[in-house]
Amino acid sequence: xxxxxxxxxxxxxxxxxxxxxxxxxxxxxxxxxxxIYGFLGPNGAGKxxxxxxLTTLLPPTAxxxxxxGYDVVKEGPKVRSMIGVALQEAALDPLLTGRDHLRLQAxxxxxxxxRRKVQADELLIxxxxxxxxxxxxxxxxxxxxxxxxxxxxxxxxxxxxxxxEPTTGLDPQSRTALWEEVARLRREEGVTVxxxxxxxxxxxxxxxxVGIIDQGKIVAEGxxxxxxxxxxxxxxxxxxRDEQDREKIAAFLAPFGERLDTTRDVAVRLRDGLGLTDIVxxxxxxxxxxxxxxxxxxxLDDVFLAKTGRTLEGAAEETEAR
Amino acid sequence: MSSSWPQVGAIARRSIVRTARxxxxxxxxxxxxxxxxxxxxxxxxxxxxxxxxxxxxxxxFALAVPFIQGALFSTMNAGTDLARDVQTGFINxxxxxxxxxxxxxxxxxxxxxxxxxxxxxxxxxxxxxxxxDFESGPAGIALLLFYAAVVSLSFGALGAWLALRLGSGxxxxxxxxxxxxxxxxxxxxxxxxxxxxxxxxxxxxxxPVSYMIEAVRSLIIEGWNGQALALGFxxxxxxxxxxxxxxxxxxxxxxxxx
Numbered sequence: 001x002x003x004x005x006x007x008x009x010x011x012x013x014x015x016x017x018x019x020x021x022x023x024x025x026x027x028x029x030x031x032x033x034x035x036i037y038g039f040l041g042p043n044g045a046g047k048x049x050x051x052x053x054l055t056t057l058l059p060p061t062a063x064x065x066x067x068x069g070y071d072v073v074k075e076g077p078k079v080r081s082m083i084g085v086a087l088q089e090a091a092l093d094p095l096l097t098g099r100d101h102l103r104l105q106a107x108x109x110x111x112x113x114x115r116r117k118v119q120a121d122e123l124l125i126x127x128x129x130x131x132x133x134x135x136x137x138x139x140x141x142x143x144x145x146x147x148x149x150x151x152x153x154x155x156x157x158x159x160x161x162x163x164x165e166p167t168t169g170l171d172p173q174s175r176t177a178l179w180e181e182v183a184r185l186r187r188e189e190g191v192t193v194x195x196x197x198x199x200x201x202x203x204x205x206x207x208x209x210v211g212i213i214d215q216g217k218i219v220a221e222g223x224x225x226x227x228x229x230x231x232x233x234x235x236x237x238x239x240x241r242d243e244q245d246r247e248k249i250a251a252f253l254a255p256f257g258e259r260l261d262t263t264r265d266v267a268v269r270l271r272d273g274l275g276l277t278d279i280v281x282x283x284x285x286x287x288x289x290x291x292x293x294x295x296x297x298x299x300l301d302d303v304f305l306a307k308t309g310r311t312l313e314g315a316a317e318e319t320e321a322r
Numbered sequence: 323m324s325s326s327w328p329q330v331g332a333i334a335r336r337s338i339v340r341t342a343r344x345x346x347x348x349x350x351x352x353x354x355x356x357x358x359x360x361x362x363x364x365x366x367x368x369x370x371x372x373x374x375x376x377x378x379x380x381x382x383f384a385l386a387v388p389f390i391q392g393a394l395f396s397t398m399n400a401g402t403d404l405a406r407d408v409q410t411g412f413i414n415x416x417x418x419x420x421x422x423x424x425x426x427x428x429x430x431x432x433x434x435x436x437x438x439x440x441x442x443x444x445x446x447x448x449x450x451x452x453x454x455d456f457e458s459g460p461a462g463i464a465l466l467l468f469y470a471a472v473v474s475l476s477f478g479a480l481g482a483w484l485a486l487r488l489g490s491g492x493x494x495x496x497x498x499x500x501x502x503x504x505x506x507x508x509x510x511x512x513x514x515x516x517x518x519x520x521x522x523x524x525x526x527x528x529x530p531v532s533y534m535i536e537a538v539r540s541l542i543i544e545g546w547n548g549q550a551l552a553l554g555f556x557x558x559x560x561x562x563x564x565x566x567x568x569x570x571x572x573x574x575x576x577x578x579x580x
Binding site for chain 1: 416
């Protein structure tokens with residue numbers, strides 16, 4: 001029972017906005033207790049709307065969702081007592097200090113009075129903000145705000161953590177530090193993590209399983225390895241020395257596999273049984289002038305491309321254009 | 323319900339701390355009403371020679387105005403802060419905690435009331451330092467401070483309603499001049515029965531702000547005037563009750579959660 005209580009179960013979840021599109025269109029998700037579930041998709045795919053429904057901020061239009069064993073519609077307060085949430089915008093009060101925020105949050109979450117200060121101090125140390133604890137948040141960097149946001153989500157020791165694009169806009173160092181803390185929470189405290197991201201690397205590094213969402217629907221789900229194995233074959237990317245040779249190189253590579261839609265280079269997904277050596281031999285024999293040639297293992301972007309016909313980057317641009 | 327009181331205290335504390343850390347929210351509500359009163363007292367002292375004017379000190383007559391004007395100022399600031407919480411998504415952070423809707427509203431209003439009383443103490447100190455006698459004595463001063471709390475609560479609820487309804491700090495700021503008009507079309511500078519312009523007298527008579535000012539004024543220059551106090555408290559309470567109901571409804575809409 002305890003095991004089940006930390007999971008997330010979503011069936012046929014739909015969320016429509018008035019006069020708007022169906023932001024979430026009948027998705028099914030099961031997140032096991034203690035699992036890090038990466039919810040990957042471009043901007044506007046429905047990730048944040050899903051998080052808002054699962055965290056009780058938005059009622060679903062249809063379908064059911066249970067978080068920590070509680071129904072998000074009928075048992076909102078119980079769901080909220082189980083979860084910690086860091087939304088996409090780290091909504092912090094610029095006039096309060098980091099410590100003020102933690103004390104406020106601890107009080108509002110019902111943390112016992114004698115535990116509030118201890119809990120705040122522990123979390124400030126854990127997220128590396130002890131030295132900045134008494135500075136107003138208006139003076140914090142983006143990375144510091146994100147770390148404080150994470151500490152606030154953890155103040156009542158939730159069993160399930162929702163992180164909505166937690167590393168967007170962070171520098172690589174802050175991003176890595178946040179990944180380490182999320183991994184530690186799962187490893188040492190058994191916290192279930194539902195993490196939305198538009199970064200392939202983040203999903204690949206952190207998530208036990210990944211759900212890929214596009215236009216409100218889940219188009220693929222599995223472990224990163226399983227998803228990449230579905231694509232199976234690697235791709236070869238050639239950068240022409242002279243940009244005018246682009247089509248010539250494309251024609252030359254065509255017999256080796258189907259062409260991929262890329263802008264920076266000319267790429268093909270290799271047919272079964274072919275490898276980089278076959279291409280190098282052919283390049284040598286034909287005298288094609290190539291500046292760089294690279295063999296790439298399938299990535300989650302390849303999975304997205306295979307499932308939707310678009311790259312993640314391209315899908316984001318389309319959404320922005322709409 | 324008892325477990326919600328620490329939440330009320332935490333929200334009230336935040337409201338006070340925020341205001342205290344913004345000099346632009348602290349200084350104008352203290353300085354401007356006193357400055358306006360000083361200018362008026364200097365320029366309009368001759369009004370006291372009008373037959374039927376209730377006191378020979380215009381300063382004593384005008385001292386009632388800062389109590390209402392200051393409450394209006396701080397209320398707008400508090401409304402703006404709440405609207406910013408809506409704009410920035412901070413209200414979602416609150417919605418995701420165990421905070422109850424009523425506790426947010428009560429906490430927010432408690433903070434405003436505390437600040438309102440602090441302001442009132444300042445105006446009172448300025449008045450006493452300027453030599454104004456309080457005809458109602460120490461009990462009247464205590465009632466005046468209590469009334470300042472009630473006015474802050476009422477105006478605070480009005481500001482909260484506007485903030486939650488409009489959801490934008492800029493919109494609240496834009497409402498400020500509209501509310502200020504109520505102050506100027508009142509008996510702030512002249513007793514209603516001495517206003518010579520008919521439409522102005524009618525407007526001042528219909529304006530609840532006149533009765534708020536007159537309630538405070540009665541304690542300062544008259545002593546104990548039951549009718550003035552009843553009208554002042556009555557209008558303030560009615561405005562407060564209506565505003566709290568509207569703010570509660572707006573909060574339920576704004577702080578959506580299942």
